[in-house]
Amino acid sequence: MDEAARQCAELINDSKNVVALTGAGISTSCGIPDFRGPRGLYVTRQYDPEKVFDINHFRKDPKPFFEFAQDFLNLQNNLQPSFSHRFLASLEKKGKLSGLITQNIDLLHQKAGSQSALEIHGSFWKSYCQTCGKKYSFEETAEKIFTSGIPMCEDGIIKPDIVFFGENVKRLDEAIAMCESADLLLVIGSSCVVQPAAGLPGLTSGKVIVINLQPVDLGMANVVLQVNQDMDEFLKAVEFEVG
Numbered sequence: 742m743d744e745a746a747r748q749c750a751e752l753i754n755d756s757k758n759v760v761a762l763t764g765a766g767i768s769t770s771c772g773i774p775d776f777r778g779p780r781g782l783y784v785t786r787q788y789d790p791e792k793v794f795d796i797n798h799f800r801k802d803p804k805p806f807f808e809f810a811q812d813f814l815n816l817q818n819n820l821q822p823s824f825s826h827r828f829l830a831s832l833e834k835k836g837k838l839s840g841l842i843t844q845n846i847d848l849l850h851q852k853a854g855s856q857s858a859l860e861i862h863g864s865f866w867k868s869y870c871q872t873c874g875k876k877y878s879f880e881e882t883a884e885k886i887f888t889s890g891i892p893m894c895e896d897g898i899i900k901p902d903i904v905f906f907g908e909n910v911k912r913l914d915e916a917i918a919m920c921e922s923a924d925l926l927l928v929i930g931s932s933c934v935v936q937p938a939a940g941l942p943g944l945t946s947g948k949v950i951v952i953n954l955q956p957v958d959l960g961m962a963n964v965v966l967q968v969n970q971d972m973d974e975f976l977k978a979v980e981f982e983v984g
């Protein structure tokens with residue numbers, strides 16, 4: 742691990758345009774299950790991801806999503822960012838990270854102090870009425886979810902601004918531009934099987950480092966280092982070397 746951490750730190754220090762792409766694995770140590778990891782939702786079926794995050798299912802029956810949302814909001818107040826969230830925020834602060842793309846909706850990059858996280862799957866931060874388009878804040882939506890289960894506007898359901906299966910991801914052009922111009926892309930805690938995010942590493946002509954418990958197949962991407970272990974432990978060693 743020390744040699745891999747040293748290599749990773751050296752690549753970060755020697756690169757001019759470092760970008761990170763994160764997935765659900767960065768939040769597992771905070772207590773949020775991922776999807777396809779060893780204890781992910783597709784394994785435990787604690788929630789059924791096909792029902793909870795599918796827009797066609799949501800339009801027919803939004804209850805499974807709001808049951809998940811209630812549990813998630815209960816957790817949210819006490820959630821603390823992981824070491825890895827804080828590591829990326831500190832890299833940004835030091836001017837060593839020029840872009841951060843996340844597939845996560847949990848707001849933990851912001852909580853860790855990252856200023857520029859590009860949330861391509863949206864977040865709970867704002868919500869919209871599905872009928873009239875009225876915007877609701879995080880607090881307003883959370884209160885309505887807790888009081889009525891399904892948050893309602895005058896005549897429509899209020900949906901948090903999260904990208905469901907069947908919807909377009911957000912700010913994809915910006916994410917593509919970031920990856921195309923990166924000379925080093927850190928892919929952290931993502932199985933990289935859900936498009937279009939999964940295709941982003943293939944767009945960089947720079948080097949790619951994968952940090953993920955399970956091996957990730959990035960096809961044609963220029964993967965120079967694949968670290969298959971706990972990211973918090975690994976990045977602690979990297980931080981020591983980055984200085």
Ligand code: OAD
Nearest residue numbers: 764765766775776777778844930931932953954955971972
């Ligand atoms: P996945 O659950 O597919 O992948 C998370 C990866 O993180 C897994 O391969 C785990 O092995 C790894 N992992 C978990 N804990 C780790 C740790 N402590 N250290 C290192 N690696 C760890 O999550 P995503 O790739 O983010 O989309 O999933 C992509 C999208 O699929 C999600 O944004 C969501 C989902 O369906 C929508 O809901 C639209």
